[in-house]
Amino acid sequence: MRLCAFGLLLALVSMRAPQPQVFRSLADAVRVDVLVTEGRRPIGGLRATDFELRDSGVAQTIDDVQIVEVPFSMMLALDTSSSMEGRPLRDLQDAARAAIDALQPGDRAAILSFGEAIEPLAPWGADRAALGSAVSHLQAGGATSLFDAALAALVARDPESGRRHLLILFTDGTDTSSWLPDYAAWDLALRTEVVVYCVATEAKRMPPVGALYRRSGIRLALRQPVVSSIDFLQELAVRTGGEHLTTSAGGLRRTFERIVTDFRSRYVLAYTPRGVAASGWHPIDVRVKGRSVKVTARRGYERGPR
Amino acid sequence: MRAGPAARPTILTVLALGCAVFAQQPQSTSARSITDYRLIVSLYPSHHNDAIGRMLAMPDGDVDAAIRDAARTESHWTPQELDAAMLMHTEAALVLFREHDDAAGMKHLHRAQDLGDAAARDPENSWFVRRWYAAITGASRAGAAPGASVLANRLPQQVWYRHTEMIDRARYLERQGANPGAFGFGQQAADAELYEPPAFLQAVPYYESVLIGRPALLIAAVHLGRLQMLRGRNADARRLFASAAAGSASSVTRYLAHLFLGSLDERDGHPDAAERHYRAALAAVPGAQSGRLALAALLARSGNSAGAEKILLGAGIDAPAPRSFDPWWAYLPGDDRDFDVILAELRTEIRQ
Numbered sequence: 213m214r215l216c217a218f219g220l221l222l223a224l225v226s227m228r229a230p231q232p233q234v235f236r237s238l239a240d241a242v243r244v245d246v247l248v249t250e251g252r253r254p255i256g257g258l259r260a261t262d263f264e265l266r267d268s269g270v271a272q273t274i275d276d277v278q279i280v281e282v283p284f285s286m287m288l289a290l291d292t293s294s295s296m297e298g299r300p301l302r303d304l305q306d307a308a309r310a311a312i313d314a315l316q317p318g319d320r321a322a323i324l325s326f327g328e329a330i331e332p333l334a335p336w337g338a339d340r341a342a343l344g345s346a347v348s349h350l351q352a353g354g355a356t357s358l359f360d361a362a363l364a365a366l367v368a369r370d371p372e373s374g375r376r377h378l379l380i381l382f383t384d385g386t387d388t389s390s391w392l393p394d395y396a397a398w399d400l401a402l403r404t405e406v407v408v409y410c411v412a413t414e415a416k417r418m419p420p421v422g423a424l425y426r427r428s429g430i431r432l433a434l435r436q437p438v439v440s441s442i443d444f445l446q447e448l449a450v451r452t453g454g455e456h457l458t459t460s461a462g463g464l465r466r467t468f469e470r471i472v473t474d475f476r477s478r479y480v481l482a483y484t485p486r487g488v489a490a491s492g493w494h495p496i497d498v499r500v501k502g503r504s505v506k507v508t509a510r511r512g513y514e515r516g517p518r
Numbered sequence: 519m520r521a522g523p524a525a526r527p528t529i530l531t532v533l534a535l536g537c538a539v540f541a542q543q544p545q546s547t548s549a550r551s552i553t554d555y556r557l558i559v560s561l562y563p564s565h566h567n568d569a570i571g572r573m574l575a576m577p578d579g580d581v582d583a584a585i586r587d588a589a590r591t592e593s594h595w596t597p598q599e600l601d602a603a604m605l606m607h608t609e610a611a612l613v614l615f616r617e618h619d620d621a622a623g624m625k626h627l628h629r630a631q632d633l634g635d636a637a638a639r640d641p642e643n644s645w646f647v648r649r650w651y652a653a654i655t656g657a658s659r660a661g662a663a664p665g666a667s668v669l670a671n672r673l674p675q676q677v678w679y680r681h682t683e684m685i686d687r688a689r690y691l692e693r694q695g696a697n698p699g700a701f702g703f704g705q706q707a708a709d710a711e712l713y714e715p716p717a718f719l720q721a722v723p724y725y726e727s728v729l730i731g732r733p734a735l736l737i738a739a740v741h742l743g744r745l746q747m748l749r750g751r752n753a754d755a756r757r758l759f760a761s762a763a764a765g766s767a768s769s770v771t772r773y774l775a776h777l778f779l780g781s782l783d784e785r786d787g788h789p790d791a792a793e794r795h796y797r798a799a800l801a802a803v804p805g806a807q808s809g810r811l812a813l814a815a816l817l818a819r820s821g822n823s824a825g826a827e828k829i830l831l832g833a834g835i836d837a838p839a840p841r842s843f844d845p846w847w848a849y850l851p852g853d854d855r856d857f858d859v860i861l862a863e864l865r866t867e868i869r870q
Contacts, residue, residue, distance in 0.1 A: 328847050330807060355847075360811050367814055367826045391777070391808035391846050396815045403818065422710070424696035426850045428808075429713060429748045430781035432815070438713040438748055 241275065242267070245376060245407045245453055246479045246498055247508040254477035255505055263481060266497040268488040276482040283318035284378050284475065285336065285370035286311065287406075289361050290350065291383040292325040297352040300384060300413070300461050307464035308347045311380065312340055314472040320370055323347065326361035327354025328389045336370045355389035355426060362397035362448060366404055377406040378475050379454075380468065384413045387444065388425040394444045395436060401451040402493070402514040407478075408454040409471045410445035413461050453510035491515045548583055551576065555584030559599055562606045563869045570610050578625075585629055589636035597767075600637035601646050602868050604630045608654065608861065615663055624665045627654070631669055638678045641734035642767055648682035649853070649864060656857030681732040685741070686853070688724035691717045692741060693850050713748040721745060736762040740774045747778065756782055763798070769870035770845040773802040777809060777846070780816075789820055803870050808846040843867070 244265070248255040260274040288308055296304065312321060315338075323334040323346050334346035365379050387394070401408065422439050429438050449456040455474075459467045481498065488494060495512040555576065562569035573581065588595045588603060595603075611626035634651070638644040651673050658666035673679060694700060695717030702716070725742035728735050743758030755778070762775035780795030796813040800806065810829050818826035843866035853860065 329844070360807070363811060363815055363818075364830055367818060367823070367830050369827070389847065392811055392815055396819075400815065400818050403821075403823070422701065423698040424713065424748075426693075426696065428778075428781070428846065429696075429744070430778070430785075431711075432781060432784045432819075434785060434787075435711065437709045437711055439710070441709050 241482045241484050242494075242513060243405055244481045244483075244496060244498060244509050245405065246481055247453070247474060247477070248479065248500055249506045249508070254474060255500075256477060258479060258500065260481070262500055262503075263479075264499045264501050265481060265483060267483070267485050268494050269497075270487040272483045272486060274481050274483050276480075278480045278482075279478070282374075282376050282480055283316075283320070284376040285372065286315065286319065286321045286378045286380065286472070286475075287365050287368065287370075288321065288323045289365040289379060289381045290323065290325045291327075291356060291358065291361075291385070292350050292352050292354075293327045293356040293385065293388075294353050295356075295384055301350060301352050303461045303464050304382065305347050305350055307382075307468040308350075309344055310465045311468040311472050312343045312347070314469055315340065316476075320372065320375070322368070322370065324361065324365060324368070325350055326357055326364075327352070328357050329354060330357060330361050330364050332368075336372070356383065356385055356387055357390045358383050358385075358387035358444065359390035359392050359394050359397055359427075361390075362408075362444075363392055363400055366397060366400045366406055366408075369404065369406065376475075376478075376480060377404070378471075379406050379408045379452075380411060380471055381408055381445070381448070382411045382464075383445070386425075387427060389427065391428045391430070393427070393430060393432060393436065394440055394442070394447075396432060397444075398447055398451055399514075401448055402510075402512065404452075406452060407475065407510070408448050408452040409475075410449045410454065410456045411464070411467055411471075412445055412456070412458050413464070414458050451511055453508055455508070548580070551580035552584045552587050555581060556588075556595075556599070559603045559606060562602045563865070566606070566609060566865060569606055570613070573606060574610060581629070585632055589632050591639070593636065595636070597637050597640040597643035597646075598868060600633050601643065601650075601864075604633040604637055604647070604650060605861070605865055605868065607633065608650065609865075612657065612662060620664055623663065627663065627666055627669065630654075631672070634673075635676065638676060640767075641678070641732050642736060642771075644678035644682055644732075645685065645735055645737050646768075646864065646867070648679070648686070649860060652853035653857045653860040653864065656853065656855070656860065660857060662857065678732070681728050681735055684724045684728050685735065685738055688721040688728075688738070688741065689850065690852065691721035691724070692745065693852065695721065696850070712750040714750075718745050718749065734765075736766040736775075737768065737771050740771060740778065743775070743778060747782065752782060752785075763795075768867075769802040770848075770867055773799045773806060773809065773845050774849065776802065777812060780812060784816060789816060792816055803843070803845060806844045806846070808844050 248258060256279065260277045263274055265272045265274055288311065290304060290308060292301065308323070315321060320336050320338045321343050322336045323343065324330060324332045333349060334343050337343070362381055365381065369377055424439060431438065446456045457467055485494070493512060493514050496509060498507050498509045500507060555573070558569050558572045587593065588600060607626040607630040611623040611630065614623035614626065634647045638647040654663060654666050654669060657663035695715040700715035700717055722742065722745055725738045728738040729742065739758040739762040743755040743762070746758065747755035759775045759779045762771050763779060766772050766775065776795045776799035780792040780799065783792035783795060793813065793816055796809055796816065799809040800813065803809065814826040814829040817829065843863065848863050
């Protein structure tokens with residue numbers, strides 16, 4: 213059963229988990245969610261002094277590093293368009309339940325599904341039974357408003373402060389019916405601390421094609437194309453320091469579990485920007501000193517109005 | 519937007535509702551019957567099962583008299599009232615067909631047809647009647663309205679039908695132009711600032727002919743405006759959208775026109791004007807998803823993340839069941855969809 217608008221609003225605003233406020237609040241601080249891996253293995257045990265961070269090319273002092281104990285908020289944005297009917301939907305439900313089961317005390321989650329309509333199935337909360345019940349109510353149908361859903365999921369962040377934000381965006385195809393263009397979500401991704409893991413099933417993944425489908429074709433800025441050849445999911449993941457993963461339908465559960473595990477092993481670096489412009493685009497470069505490891509972090513952040 | 523079996527009224531429930539209401543009322547005169555019928559029609563958009571029940575409980579002669587009054591040329595009924603009455607009798611007919619009372623079903627379908635003829639006298643409203651006709655044709659194909667095929671011979675002979683058919687042809691081409699392969703072999707639209715497949719060029723004269731022959735059919739202006747926008751003819755697009763936003767009596771047409779105008783203003787670097795258009799769109803069709811997303815994205819881009827959240831959390835993505843209606847979802851799909859989806863869209867439209 214779907215929640216009514218008013219009820220969901222109340223729930224979103226009022227549901228508050230116990231407050232494991234472990235992340236120190238820093239005025240004007242920038243937080244960067246970082247995954248350090250060697251091969252595919254996450255590297256733990258690093259300290260603030262192990263990292264080198266540049267904001268707009270200017271070396272910064274890292275004020276704080278947190279790992280594991282920072283609770284996180286996980287949004288599951290799940291494509292339930294008509295092509296998900298039957299077994300694919302059951303595989304997706306199984307994967308979503310696995311992700312919910314992998315949450316720890318203090319973590320929270322919310323769920324929205326999308327065909328052409330974007331429907332919130334569960335408001336932010338920590339009640340696994342309620343979240344699991346919401347997953348049971350997923351229904352397949354409609355076209356695919358992937359771009360619209362990505363933007364909605366980025367906007368509908370958990371109101372709890374001091375948390376890390378994970379968005380798992382699943383789709384089995386390509387956008388066919390969004391009002392907004394792809395770069396509306398890309399643009400917003402640069403303004404949030406949400407880390408986006410995009411998951412697509414191999415079977416239905418389509419190459420970029422120069423088609424509008426049932427999209428509006430609007431452009432919100434000059435010199436932006438009507439249709440883009442850039443892979444939407446790849447770009448969204450890269451911009452936020454997440455990953456773009458493809459899997460078979462049968463491997464969906466393992467993929468969702470791995471995302472939660474990886475996310476838990478990420479570092480959160482906090483610093484107060486010094487020597488850089490107060491607004492505009494700030495490219496970020498994060499490295500681990502003296503080690504040949506892979507560092508995955510968002511490309512940068514945007515401050516102030518466009 | 520498909521109504522599940524549980525949501526469909528059965529003949530017993532609607533009759534019981536109707537009898538309960540009319541048992542409490544004194545016997546009607548002809549004038550009283552017309553007044554009662556019109557009240558029932560006004561109830562239909564918000565309480566369609568209840569309204570159908572009350573209408574079915576009225577004596578046949580009273581209903582026919584009221585419809586004659588509503589459908590006459592000098593009638594004071596608004597097109598929207600005629601639309602509501604048309605849909606009410608259509609739904610009643612579908613209920614009766616499901617109950618295998620084909621004769622009664624056809625009676626209500628003919629009543630709907632008479633009301634549709636009257637409703638289509640309003641030039642802009644003929645597009646609504648055209649879509650109703652598509653739904654009935656679909657119901658006939660699906661076996662849900664066994665006798666409805668007789669309407670197929672009557673309706674296309676109406677004068678207004680030709681222009682609405684042109685819109686449908688143009689919409690077909692608009693869909694074709696949006697599909698993969700629309701540019702033919704060797705051509706690629708990817709990363710192009712303009713989008714101008716051959717099918718769009720074929721669609722343009724159809725929309726232009728509609729606007730010349732029946733200028734009040736402003737949904738054609740919105741569609742033509744979109745094609746011109748995609749072709750990079752923004753000034754022309756803006757003029758067409760503005761004419762639809764200012765001149766249309768249809769909330770759906772105004773909604774779409776304002777949304778497109780807002781996007782043009784955003785593109786041209788006028789966020790305040792864009793916001794005004796998005797809010798005007800949402801005033802026309804409150805809560806529609808595409809309008810809320812457009813406004814939320816605008817606010818987020820301007821740094822107002824709290825405002826963006828408020829717009830989305832207020833009602834935008836929190837659509838109550840059944841799924842909220844968004845005119846954008848019905849903008850391009852053809853009439854080959856399930857008839858009950860089209861009828862549900864029309865019913866939601868008259869609620870605006």
